Amino acid sequence: MAGSRLPRRLFLQGVAAVYMFAFASLYTQIPGLYGPEGLLPARRTLRPQGKGRWRQLWETPTLLWEAPRLGLDTAQGLELLSLLGTLLGLGALLLRRLRHPLVYLLLWAAYLSICQVGQVFLYFQWDSLLLETGFLAVLVAPLRPPPDRKQAPQGGLATASPHEALPFWLVRWLLFRLMFASGVVKLTSRCPAWWGLTALTYHYETQCLPTPAAWLAHHLPVWLHKLSVVATFLIEIAVPPLFFAPIRRLRLAAFYSQVLLQVLIIITGNYNFFNLLTLVLTTALLDDQHLATEPGRGHRKKAPASWPKALLAVLSLLVELAVYGLLACGTSLYFGLEVDWEQRFIHSKTTFTFHQFSQWLKTVTLPTMWLGAASLAWELLAAFWRWTRVQGWLQKLWAVVQLCVLGSATVALFTVSLVPYSYVEPGTHGRLWTGAHRLFGAVEHLQLANSYGLFRRMTGLGGRPEVVLEGSYDGSHWTEVEFMYKPGNVSRPPPLVTPHQPRLDWQMWFAALGPHTHSPWFTSLVLRLLQGKEPVIRLLQNDPIRYPFHKQPPTYLRAQRYKYWFSQPGEQGRWWRRQWVEEFFPAVSLGDPALETLLRQFGLEDRSPPRPRGSGGVLPQALRWVRTQLAPLEAPALLWGLLVAAGAAGAVQALLAPQAAPPAKEEKHRPAPEKCEPAGPASEGCSGTRASQRKK
Secondary structure, eight states, rough: OOOHHHHHOOOOOOOHHHHHHHHHHHTHHHHHSSSSTTSOOOGOOOOOOOOOOHHHHHHOOOOGGGGGGGGGOOHHHHHHHHHHHHHHHHHHHOOOGGGGGHHHHHHHHHHHHHHHHHHHGOOOHHHHHHOOOOOOOOSOSSOOOOOOOSSEEEEEESOOOOTTHHHHHHHHHHHHHHHHHHHHHHHHTTOOOHHHHHHHHHHHHHSSOOHHHHHHTTTTTHHHHHHHHHHHIIIIIIIIGGOOSSSHHHHHHHHHHHHHHHHHHHBBBBBBHHHHHHHGGGGGOHHHHOOOSTTTSSSSOOOOOOHHHHHHHHHHHHHHHHHHHHHHHHHHHHHTTTETTTTTEEEOOSSSSSSHHHHHHHHHHHHHHHHHHHHHHHHHHHHHHHTTOOOOOHHHHHHHOOOOOOHHHHHHHEEEEEEEEGGSHHHHHHHHHHHHHHHHHGGGGTOOOOOOOOSSSSSOOTSSEEEEEEESSSSSHHHHEOOHHHHHSSOOOOOOOTOOOOOHHHHHHTTTOOOGOOOOOHHHHHHHHHHTOOOHHHHHSSSGGGGSSSSOOOOOEEEEEEEEEEEEEEOTTTTTTEEEEEEEEEEOOOOOOOHHHHHHHHTTTOOSOOOOOSSOOEEEEEEEHHHHHHSSSSSSHHHHHHHHHHHHHHHHHHHHOOOOOOHHHHHHHHHHTSOOOOTTHHHHHHHHHHHHHHHH
């Protein structure tokens, strides 16, 4: 799609906003997660192996190797990268000149650097998705800022830079891989809830951090839940091939279906920046005509179409209707849709078997790769055609250099991405070209392409498992320790924290699914709370007064496993019901042999205490001052404050834009032809002048 200047700008702004949220959210949690007194101190992950500087950087690509040169320890280096990333993201969101490849390269390098030491708290698919999307933004961002809208040419293919659409096509391919794989893994996992179309009867109360709207959604009729699962399969499996449809309206229909799914997920669940990032990816399905808001730009008066164009329009409409009819009939057939008009609901059930689906997946996986290759080939041909229209030998030479570089990068990244995409079907994975495997292996540690598959299995079918910490001074009277965001107190409503991700709360959700030995970091959490470490306490309660042991650390600590369910309508003052299941972690105290054994078993012993932080450096002092100023703010408030500030700055820019770019410039060029004589042959000369100017 050559006419995608506005979608590309929207994509770059969206990526900048997501980076801003991701860095700011992580910044608030660094002391408790990775500081010297945190759960998993980052300094333990970076230990020089005696290798050369560049080899060390290539094998473990992180800028934190340079932190000691700045007088910083690893945790302070993380804080510096997070602050710089937040500011760069905010700047790129607001200022067009900062949407430069170098800025996005710095953002990507900073986030990759953090992920190298993030350990289990950054092992999420959306972190990988942000890295892959962020690297694509490096290629999509223009080397020079585009001209002002008033000075921009009005052409389409003839005026677009030859290479512009190529990297942006990779965004569409990434969106396809994300959605198609996420739909497929729900069925290849053999999860009975997905196959029985009952997943959403459990999802709203068993997801990590539900919202108040999830309580309402949970109590919708079962038939509507099952129909929603059918719609999810339709949107995630059947619709994504339409991303590459040559008919514009089919792509727009696919766009709105994806937006609908992501908005509903945002309303009912706190999934940090993941859904926002997915919405950013959907901009690759748009074009300038759909986004144009300038008068006369998106709604020009159309000239009468010639009969070939009219015939093509009719054929396109017939193809559209055929596609919609095929989707409707296929959905009705494979999910047994039947309307019960008397009771006013729709029956649905899965009418195909796992074997049939596996055979279908074997049949279509390789063709979807060829579909992507054919679409990319078309983009390459269109780019070459646009290059032939470039005027001037110097401009033509520069254009072909850009086209060769970005074209090669696009083809290489597409080839690399085929390897993780093929994981959805093992047979196809083994049939891939060996060169693709070698290329992927060479850059795998940079996370330029990743495999995806969200909501693979539905957990908590018999009730939502939840771990509740309890502390005591005497071992007899126990007090529950509340977290800010995860369920605990049955009378507290679910919070709204998007786009913040409280990473400890998320890991507590995973820990509840198995024994505590599967989550070694939990033993470190118990140790830090027994020691009364404030950075870790702030992960549980940002306001220390709300922490029941803020005056003195508890002598004993233990954890219980409960099962939680949403309350029923009519239960006043209660959002949850719960039932005790078993002891999750035994009662321990400092110096307890059982605790010491677990710390030694998991390698959590602090054998090499950190050196005291120097206070003489300007940079460490500045980081501590910033931390002191921002510490009282809860993370969601900080993130929403950034968003409000960005919105206010954008509004000011919009108000000042007419003063910065007055329309008088355009009028200066138009009176010149009108100085010709208004009658006779001279008027034809003026018309000829205008026509020649339009051609130019």
